[in-house]
Amino acid sequence: MKYSITLSSFSHIDEALKETLHRLVAQGYDAIEVLGDPRKSNINTIKATLDTFDLAVSGISGMWGIRGKLDGSSLRTNLISTNPSFVKSCFEYAKHCLEMCRLLDGKQVNICLTSDDQNISMYQLTHGHTSHLEKQSILEKRVIPVLTNLTRIAKDNDVRLLLEPLNRYCSRFCNTAKEAVDIAKQINHDSFGILLDTYHMNIEEDSIEIAIQNSGGWLRHTHFADNNRNMPGYGHIEFNSIVKSLKKIGHDEYICFEPNLSPPDFKDVTKRGLDFIKMIEYSSS
Numbered sequence: 616m617k618y619s620i621t622l623s624s625f626s627h628i629d630e631a632l633k634e635t636l637h638r639l640v641a642q643g644y645d646a647i648e649v650l651g652d653p654r655k656s657n658i659n660t661i662k663a664t665l666d667t668f669d670l671a672v673s674g675i676s677g678m679w680g681i682r683g684k685l686d687g688s689s690l691r692t693n694l695i696s697t698n699p700s701f702v703k704s705c706f707e708y709a710k711h712c713l714e715m716c717r718l719l720d721g722k723q724v725n726i727c728l729t730s731d732d733q734n735i736s737m738y739q740l741t742h743g744h745t746s747h748l749e750k751q752s753i754l755e756k757r758v759i760p761v762l763t764n765l766t767r768i769a770k771d772n773d774v775r776l777l778l779e780p781l782n783r784y785c786s787r788f789c790n791t792a793k794e795a796v797d798i799a800k801q802i803n804h805d806s807f808g809i810l811l812d813t814y815h816m817n818i819e820e821d822s823i824e825i826a827i828q829n830s831g832g833w834l835r836h837t838h839f840a841d842n843n844r845n846m847p848g849y850g851h852i853e854f855n856s857i858v859k860s861l862k863k864i865g866h867d868e869y870i871c872f873e874p875n876l877s878p879p880d881f882k883d884v885t886k887r888g889l890d891f892i893k894m895i896e897y898s899s900s
């Protein structure tokens with residue numbers, strides 16, 4: 616297996632990129648996932664820095680769910696909105712990420728189905744008060760056509776667009792692997808697939824292992840974090856059976872860690888979490 620980690624995990628840590636990358640190589644990481652942040656989109660500078668390290672770019676992580684101004688920019692990244700100009704901004708943002716991915720020689724960009732609907736209460740969200748029919752109608756009329764267009768742009772950039780289910784506290788659309796696979800089947804394109812994140816799966820799936828097995832060929836990438844969004848091994852998710860399930864379906868894409876990190880122990884934590892998963896990988900082979 617090949618291992619990557621999201622650079623967004625280090626975004627609140629005051630450390631030079633070069634120093635972070637140097638340590639990640641020494642710790643045994645194969646790749647990094649770059650944050651799709653248009654505020655820091657000097658791609659040539661990022662590329663020049665990356666080129667001096669023996670690290671691949673597994674892909675771009677999108678900043679989904681932003682509803683407005685972010686440090687003076689007008690970034691809006693909710694694909695589901697009743698305002699067409701907001702959907703257009705989100706489309707342009709996704710396009711930016713796909714192009715950025717190609718320029719950095721990455722393989723995929725994740726996309727999450729967030730909505731800017733302010734009229735839904737937290738109670739309605741967490742108790743699943745949106746009917747299946749309402750969700751299906753929004754997905755069919757407003758989401759699938761946009762994803763189909765973005766998939767064409769992904770193909771033109773020779774990268775993949777991967778739909779990542781989020782847990783109910785983040786979105787009321789596409790919370791499970793099955794919902795993501797159903798959408799992928801409708802788009803039915805080699806440049807479109809799904810990404811599964813153990814942190815979200817821990818909340819939404821009946822069985823993480825069965826969800827992985829049923830995702831089969833659509834699964835192109837994973838995000839690994841424990842139930843508390845720390846590195847694997849620092850919470851109570853059973854990673855042993857998850858790694859076995861990935862091996863069972865012949866998953867040979869990156870495992871990308873997406874932890875919340877903070878000083879003072881983040882340097883040690885990224886090493887111990889990686890070693891923990893590698894130990895499981897070797898012991899189950």
Ligand SMILES: [Mn+2]
Pocket residue numbers: 779812838873
């Ligand atoms: Mn994720």
